[in-house]
Amino acid sequence: MTTTEQDAQQPERGLRALPELADGRASVRLRAAMAIGSAPDPRYVEKLVERCAIEPDFSVREMLTWALIRHSASATVPRLVDELRSERPQARSQALHTLSKIGERQAWPAITRELLSDSDDEVARTAWRAAVALVPEGEESHLAGVLATQLGRGERETRLSLSRALIALGEAASATLRKAMTDLDPRVRHHAIATERLLRDPDAGFDFAIEEAKRIAALQDSPVGGA
Template sequence: MHPTDTTPARRLAIALAAPSNSGRLQAAMTAGTSPDPSYVEPLIERAGIEPDFGVREMLTWALLQLPREQVIERVIAELRAGSQQAQTQALHTLSKLGDERAWPAITGELLLSENDELARTAWRAAVACAPAGDRADLAAVLSTQLGRGDTDIMRSLSRALVALGAEAEAPIAAARLAAQATGDASVLTHAEATERLLADPEASFALDPTDAARLGRAHSGARGAH
């Protein structure tokens, strides 16, 4: 065995590269159960390439057991230089930490990414990390994404806007009025559904039959234009 294989971080890195999902899951669980500050690097490196969702969730949990200062510093670095999956996992970790120090690193490029999974993870992280004085600006940015994607993406955006509370009311109303003026059915439908959710945050995000029909026509028209 190479001498460096005896360090806790190296042993964890080897275990996290096990061929079986269950082996990698157990390695991540063990790292979180017996946390060591040196585990930050191998956990984040693995999160950037791990193919299994359950293992990625356990990697995030393990990171949350480690020193916050060290994790935040390394996660922010991943946002700036990591792959798309690495950025998504870093944002997911930040959404759990909810630390304002990470806010400047959650850029407009991430919030408006064309990749739906990256964007919606950025929405959650931004809501969790935005200082009080920046929440209105965040709501304005997020409202530009109304009408985006399928129902799951719409639900994610609506939940992010609702989490901003009163700060989101004016931007959503403005988007609704603009959509009414331009006839943008997707934005109009999504804005109205989000306003209903703002009025009753405990309700489920749902499109009523009229909404669904309007959205279906909008999507059909968009496909036909290509």
């Protein structure tokens, strides 16, 4: 078979693979997503996005994202933006993840304050990463201000994700962090102090920075420290 004949059969292989995205075996779904991504066609975008919303296996979800990235942004970005309004947290999270990988700044307006403060921690964490990836030049300080409203939120992994997002904004986050370092809520204050420390010294380590932040805050709150 010639190269031209093989190329002509690529779209058909992709079409044949579409039903396999619903197979009960993760290995089959993984191969199907790979086959579809290897033969990109706008007809596949809808099924790929739909599968992202319900796919239980992390490796398969990553392959679905890869398959979507293989398609043109003009075909994928509008559909992914629509998915951000889904009632399914995984649909929102996976759409945000894929948009961040595509990197098209036209998706920036869709990264709303509501998504950045989504009640689902995984959606919010993915929104923070996507926002940092897509933020236009000059909007970094505003984004830092919105992200700072989430300081102190959740458990370690959530707080670490937020710190990484703020640190990725660099000096644009400094003023916001300094303000948050005097917040009345101790969780916010500790998180802000730790993040500011990591911004200055990335090698400090998150857990060490949090413990140091608690010591600093305790000294500030003590009669001697406050004198």
